[in-house]
């Protein structure tokens with residue numbers, strides 16, 4: 151053995167996600183009437199031994215005595231043990247194989263069960279230190295070899311000492327008998343391994359906690375799968391983001407915390423510290439102050455369409471990428487707009503409310519068909535244009551107004567001004583984006599230009615419409631009804647009250663910002679936004695990023711990727727390339743994309759350089775954010 155560190159791994163609940171004796175109990179007791187009871191007693195003894203409450207040797211003997219264990223049972227577990235590998239172990243086989251001569255598997259478990267795993271990891275049989283089962287003539291397990299020190303308490307330190315290792319010894323395990331190795335002076339460092347089970351006394355006694363093999367490799371400065379262990383990356387998702395997003399992000403190895411409602415600015419400032427990625431929906435304001443407090447933030451995802459709640463420029467100035475899900479709830483909003491239009495035309499909500507009060511009021515007065523009426527769409531983007539198609543299919547005439555040139559779909563007609571649209575529309579529906587300049591663009595003047603008795607819908611953003619002016623126009627009967635899904639002041643959670651001057655007005659439908667709140671849309675948003683985040687975190691891809699230049703990138707393979715976000719100012723690329731050349735890095739590929747504010751350079755370099763060389767790149771003037779990926 152040489153002077154490099156030796157890594158000693160426990161087996162049960164460290165290299166595999168099971169406890170051997172519990173798994174053997176399940177096999178040996180299958181069909182037995184007292185199986186559950188015996189199984190529970192075995193699990194209790196395992197926990198007591200692993201927490202240091204019962205001596206290991208005693209717990210082992212008591213557990214074996216409880217089981218009618220045979221060679222066949224042991225073989226059955228050995229046959230399927232490769233399926234029980236700890237998740238992060240399966241993903242780091244390359245590390246084990248590359249360092250097999252520095253790895254020892256040390257376990258109070260049984261050699262027959264460990265052998266297939268050791269073989270898969272490339273660890274030689276003589277580096278597996280474990281108990282040896284003894285069998286009687288009928289193949290029944292009679293106990294463990296008492297001459298093996300691992301059959302007794304304190305066995306692990308004794309066995310390690312007997313190896314005569316000369317370099318540093320690093321112990322990795324989940325149990326108290328692993329912590330004892332360091333306490334007995336037989337290891338220099340002890341990592342409490344907590345991917346499968348986290349035992350507080352063991353963690354307290356450890357030098358550090360490793361929640362995965364990736365974390366261990368990172369802490370030990372060893373080359374793992376990733377430049378940074380994903381489990382250390384904290385993703386905070388607010389506002390009840392769909393579980394599909396949580397599943398995708400956790401599946402990729404990241405640590406995800408969720409909060410049901412929105413957070414106020416001060417609360418968010420508290421929570422954002424140490425967070426690498428923030429996920430919000432439409433309520434949480436990600437302000438300049440919040441971004442200032444965000445010491446680790448790399449990306450923000452709006453799990454919705456609108457991004458007006460996020461200070462995009464302030465995020466770009468800090469190299470924080472912002473993503474959204476621009477199309478995932480479009481159809482849901484459009485369907486609600488169609489439904490609300492029909493409901494307003496037929497005064498459904500007031501008629502229904504009267505019925506609930508016990509009043510029967512059958513009348514055709516004021517009720518109209520959609521067919522042949524003119525729908526005026528303000529904002530002909532993703533939602534407006536999709537609504538245009540559905541409305542025409544229902545027999546409406548469609549006109550629209552947009553600030554920018556848009557392709558008119560079907561027979562829709564573009565109107566040169568909002569006033570021209572208002573003069574012709576029986577129903578006006580607002581689908582503009584939430585930019586600040588759109589605040590109160592629909593006020594008394596616009597309401598006055600609508601046709602008598604026309605209807606208004608707003609499913610875009612609350613600040614677009616002057617609510618006081620709308621209440622007046624509705625109260626005076628100037629317009630015939632309105633449906634609003636968005637409001638200037640929306641409650642942060644379902645537990646908070648809602649108030650508005652529109653409450654109680656005739657033929658006014660109020661919905662609690664549910665345009666995009668369908669199961670289909672929420673799941674699609676969760677998946678889309680999580681995928682965008684993963685593409686950015688894992689390979690630097692900024693496709694669909696709304697505040698940084700968009701660059702589509704393939705996975706990094708066989709190289710290290712350097713990602714540099716900088717202020718768009720003269721000379722940055724030249725300085726960067728000078729620094730790279732000075733540091734002796736060999737460039738394999740390079741992309742640069744800029745917008746008027748920011749530049750994004752992606753440089754793939756040959757690995758095997760001195761990591762210290764990267765320091766220089768951070769100091770290039772104009773640097774907003776720098777990270778390396780592999």
Ligand SMILES: NC(=O)c1ccc[n+]([C@@H]2O[C@H](COP(=O)([O-])OP(=O)(O)OC[C@H]3O[C@@H](n4cnc5c(N)ncnc54)[C@H](O)[C@@H]3O)[C@@H](O)[C@H]2O)c1
Pocket residue numbers: 455456457476479480483528529530531532533534551552553554556581582583584588591609610611635636663664665666667
């Ligand atoms: N109610 C909900 O639950 C819900 C769900 C999704 C989206 N939204 C909101 O709906 C709105 C539209 O979403 P989208 O995906 O269609 O956005 P989009 O960006 O695709 O379209 C917006 C369109 O409005 C136009 N526009 C902006 N300001 C204008 C103005 N003053 N006058 C005329 N046109 C103007 C833009 O040029 C663009 O074509 C956004 O505000 C979004 O936040 C609400």
Ligand SMILES: O=C(O)[C@H](O)COP(=O)(O)O
Pocket residue numbers: 431432433453454455456457479663664665666667
């Ligand atoms: O921007 C959006 O997509 C909508 O306003 C929906 O927002 P929500 O996710 O907060 O419901």
